[in-house]
Amino acid sequence: MKSSIYVFVICGLFFAAVGVFYGFYTDFSEMVGFPALLLVGAMALMIGVYLWLTDRRVGRQPQDNEHAEISDADADYGFFSPWSWWPIACAGAAAVAFYGIAMGWWIFPFGAVLGLVALVGLAYEHDRGDHAH
Structure with missing residues (x-):
């Protein structure tokens, strides 16, 4: 550092x-x-x-130690689902919302609603279905 x-x-x-x-x-x-x-x-x-x-x-x-290994700087980044489709839905909703800001404000609410649905799906994906805790 x-x-x-x-x-x-x-x-x-x-x-x-x-x-x-x-x-x-x-x-x-x-x-x-x-x-x-x-x-x-x-x-x-x-x-x-x-x-x-x-x-x-x-x-x-660890990056200041000349004798450190690469694995010494590894940290826990959290738990992520590699099978999840919700991040793609979030990205699509953001694209629709930003398209609405650029092209016409009447499109923005559709992107905002899609974004809320995608965020709720992303937050609660481990509470239902095959991967419920």
């Missing part, structure tokens, strides 16, 4: 310096690039500070 901290802090300082240089180069008359570069630098610094605080709280991570 230490290398990630260094990368984000260095990128943040770089973008802040480039933003200030860009502002002086354009006499601060072009007000899109200067604030954008400063904001990119601020966001990179925020990520670097977050990683630094997390590293300080958590301690030594």
Whole structure:
């Protein structure tokens, strides 16, 4: 995690310096690039500070150990059903809803209703049928 901290802090300082240089180069008359570069630098610094605080709280991570195995960084990601069709239904509902936002608002409620049905199906798929607990 230490290398990630260094990368984000260095990128943040770089973008802040480039933003200030860009502002002086354009006499601060072009007000899109200067604030954008400063904001990119601020966001990179925020990520670097977050990683630094997390590293300080958590301690030594497996990726910081040169003799660590790949399996040392494995974590429990939860339980997922490889046979489930509900994520595809969720994706289809999101596609219909976003299509409705882009093409016509009258389509959006259909996508929202399909999304609610898909989310309920995804949440309760282990409570009924062959895989009920």
